[in-house]
Amino acid sequence: MYAVIKAGGKQHKVKTGDVLEIELMHTDDDTVTFQPLLVVDDDGKTHYGKEAAQAVVSAKLLGEQKGDKVSVFKYKNKSGYSRRQGHRQLKTLIEIAEVKLGSAPKRAAAPKPEKKPKDEATEPAEPAEAAE
Numbered sequence: 001m002y003a004v005i006k007a008g009g010k011q012h013k014v015k016t017g018d019v020l021e022i023e024l025m026h027t028d029d030d031t032v033t034f035q036p037l038l039v040v041d042d043d044g045k046t047h048y049g050k051e052a053a054q055a056v057v058s059a060k061l062l063g064e065q066k067g068d069k070v071s072v073f074k075y076k077n078k079s080g081y082s083r084r085q086g087h088r089q090l091k092t093l094i095e096i097a098e099v100k101l102g103s104a105p106k107r108a109a110a111p112k113p114e115k116k117p118k119d120e121a122t123e124p125a126e127p128a129e130a131a132e
Contacts, residue, residue: 001015001016001039001040001041001042001099001101002014002015002039002040002099003015003036003037003038003039003040003052003055003057003099004036004037004038004039005034005035005036005037005057006034006037007020007022007023007025007034008022008023008024008025009023010022010023011037014057014096014099015096015099016096016097016098016099017095017096018095018096019062019093019094019095019096020059020093020094020095020096021065021067021091021092021093022091022092022094023089023091023092024064024089024090024091024092025061025092027061029061030060030061031058031059031060031061031097032058032059032060032061032094033056033057033058033059034056034057034058034059035052035053035055035056035057036052036055036056036057036099037052038052039051039052039055039099039101041101047101051101054101054102055099055100055101055102056098056100056102057096057098057099057100058096058097058098058100059094059095059096059097060094060095060097061092061093061094062093062094062095063092063093064090064091064092064093065090065091065093066088066089066090066091067088067089067090067091068088069086069087069088070086070087070088070089071084071085071086072084072085072086072087073085
């Protein structure tokens with residue numbers, strides 16, 4: 001079974017046991033849960049929308065590390081201007097522990113209450129006339 005989750009503005013196809021490098025997450029817990037966008041179970045059946053909203057992907061945090069270096073070079077011709085800069089984005093490592101397709105119990109439609117005939121005793125009393 002695999003699922004497509006959204007983490008850090010990117011979508012990742014994950015299955016149990018995968019180790020991912022995602023955008024930096026600030027959390028105190030050791031586990032994180034994701035609501036998948038799409039779930040495909042072992043039978044090859046695809047679940048999306050309301051069915052996928054019931055599914056849960058749980059992951060274990062492994063740590064943080066820096067990503068690959070991105071080189072930035074700015075240059076303007078004939079003016080003697082050039083700048084070099086590098087950047088390494090912080091990433092969080094997670095290991096997918098479980099992809100679970102939960103099934104919420106379906107609710108039966110509530111029976112409509114029957115209308116009772118009005119009783120004379122339950123009718124409100126006539127308002128008292130205002131004193132002039």
